Amino acid sequence: MKQYLYLSLVPEALIASNLPPEEFGNYYATGAFRRNCDPAIFFELDPNFESDYLPMDKFAELCSPHADGSAHKSVNLSVYRVLEHVPMAAFKNLYLVTSDGKALELSQRPFEPDPSRKIYLYQDLAPCRPRVASILNPAEYARRLTSSERLVHFEKIAFFDMKLGDLERDPVNGDLGDLPYTNRHHLRDCLDAVRTKGGKNNKIVARSMGEILYRTVGSGFYVGAGGELLFYPMPSKDELETDHFQWFKSAQFT
Structure with missing residues (x-):
């Protein structure tokens, strides 16, 4: 067997x-x-x-x-x-x-940063699970959190980026639409803080993960260790509806 x-x-x-x-x-x-x-x-x-x-x-x-x-x-x-x-x-x-x-x-694919994106929301999965607002792209975020030059760092980190809707363009006034985030005013404050203050790359939005909701996943999942990064892209909504409909239907409630 x-x-x-x-x-x-x-x-x-x-x-x-x-x-x-x-x-x-x-x-x-x-x-x-x-x-x-x-x-x-x-x-x-x-x-x-x-x-x-x-x-x-x-x-x-x-x-x-x-x-x-x-x-x-x-x-x-x-x-x-x-x-x-x-x-x-x-x-x-x-x-x-x-x-x-x-x-x-x-499956894994090479990661290519999107130069048009200026702000991110990450959900760390392991070894700890805070939710973090950041101006760092996934490769930069993983490199920073696993850098041995930092007093507090991880050897390796697994995380995914989260959808922001119009908050990516305008954290203060943008429309979240149907994204199921709680404490929205605090989320807006954190995104705006990393965007405007400069120098503070990351800010914790929540200290724990809470419920897993797959419909909040953005570009995909990442595992990072120093300069190494594994990227598992999330299929688009159209791809999920066409090729993985049963999973997609179930994931609306997960």
């Missing part, structure tokens, strides 16, 4: 499984009896990487099928400081799973 290795971001965990990605995502989001309903975000990993910190030597043993031949659905190998110890080369595709278990697979 095939063995798979996954890095969950919500929560952060290294997981071994005999289930392929879409089956694992369905199980992870809904549970064995489909009584759970939590969205899941995870990477498939190359299980052949070596680590002095993560128990990779236990992977094959713990991921063997049960004595009756049934699959091991989920075996936690580590739940602490996982992201920083996974080599960038080990990241494969990313999966976004809705609360009813439908999975969308995203």
Whole structure:
């Protein structure tokens, strides 16, 4: 039986499984009896990487099928400081799973910054989960937060950028439309502060993530470590409606 290795971001965990990605995502989001309903975000990993910190030597043993031949659905190998110890080369595709278990697979592409964008809203996923207003593009943001020259920094960070609607053009008076952000006045203040004050590149909007809503995802998902950046672009709304309609319909409520 095939063995798979996954890095969950919500929560952060290294997981071994005999289930392929879409089956694992369905199980992870809904549970064995489909009584759970939590969205899941995870990477498939190359299980052949070596680590002095993560128990990779236990992977094959713990991921063997049960004595009756049934699959091991989920075996936690580590739940602490996982992201920083996974080599960038080990990241494969990313999966976004809705609360009813439908999975969308995203692949890596080279990142090209958009020079027209001047302001961003980021949701960090691991190792911590603040929501941050910034004037840095994703590559700059990841480089700054993982720079060893800073007193407080991460070894690696996973995050996505969020849609801003008209706030990208005018944080003070722009229309948020149907974007489901709470505490909108505070959000406007934070975006305006990083845009106008200069020198302060980032400002925390919220200290925790709250509910995952896929319809707020902007250009895509990122993993950064110093000068290295992995980019997983989010399909456009038209692409989702045309090619992934069942996921798209489910994601309106996730």
